[in-house]
Amino acid sequence: MRVKLLFFATLRDRAGMKFLELEIPEGMTVQELKDKISADYPNLKQSMQSVLISVNKEYAFDEAVIPANAEIAMFPPVSGGSWDS
């Protein structure tokens, strides 16, 4: 099944692209997707240790199963707001 994978901030810089469309097997979990990305994109391997992942705009965790046509995003811990810390 097909899914869309978006990258933001450091993940986008390291990936060298904003998004990727890929074919994944049904029943694939978030952890399995991270393993696949680590294997296919060595630049991103280290990032997979601390990456945050969302599936359809909600935070998703390692054991979550990815649904068909999902919009997945990978990004570092957020740093919005102001520059006040």
Add this chain to the structure above:
Amino acid sequence: MQPSNLPTIFSITESELDLNDLLAQITLPNTGAAAIFTGMVRGETRRGEVHDTAYLEYEAYVPMAETKMKQVADEIRVKWPAIEGIAIVQRVGKLYPQTPTVLIACTAAHRDTGVFEAARYGIDRLKEIVPVWKKEVGTNGEFWVEGDYLPKPGE
């Protein structure tokens, strides 16, 4: 008034933040108090590692960021039911020192309703769960600022 009728603004924008306009949008006939937090780009950092900042470049995963801002507003209404209007707005793009980048404002009938705490909670939560990132460009070079909060299931 039902919470569904109370004004709640949440958005990511590339435009200048108009604090007066946002405040007006969350001011109701019975509003008597507003707590407004706005954060700006600091050009000179003296706490910690001393350095100057030329600009910050903000980016957001817009649809998810707006969903999470709505969630922060919902959390505020559960914790402080007396809150009337809520505005949560993050500006993105290249932003220079002394420019407001974010606004969290809460209104209520009176100041002893939790309105200060609600605005404080709003900015703290935004920095935890709303997918926005910033890259600093300045005398120390160029680097992404990363937070350290790891969202938990249900967040």
